[in-house]
Amino acid sequence: MFEVFVGHNKEASHQQPFAKQVDCPHCRSTARIALTSLEGATPNTGPRVSDLHLNQKDAFWPHDSIAFAIYFCKKCGIATVLWNQA
Numbered sequence: 001m002f003e004v005f006v007g008h009n010k011e012a013s014h015q016q017p018f019a020k021q022v023d024c025p026h027c028r029s030t031a032r033i034a035l036t037s038l039e040g041a042t043p044n045t046g047p048r049v050s051d052l053h054l055n056q057k058d059a060f061w062p063h064d065s066i067a068f069a070i071y072f073c074k075k076c077g078i079a080t081v082l083w084n085q086a
């Protein structure tokens with residue numbers, strides 16, 4: 001289960017808070033934060049992203065609850081997602 005917040009939320013991360021803006025990886029302009037979301041860290045919060053696939057050799061998938069931030073580029077409009085895990 002995810003909690004979703006509009007804009008920057010310092011509490012919506014399992015690690016350091018997400019930055020308010022990042023470089024757009026598509027056009028190198030500036031992407032500004034639009035949404036942040038936190039997946040619960042307790043086992044009673046329902047299915048988790050980490051349950052969808054197995055972590056395997058030569059591949060990577062989250063092994064714990066995640067938080068993510070969605071950014072929209074001010075120039076090209078393409079969304080970028082950054083995430084971290086508990």
Ligand SMILES: [Zn+2]
Nearest residue numbers: 024027073076
């Ligand atoms: Zn861009």
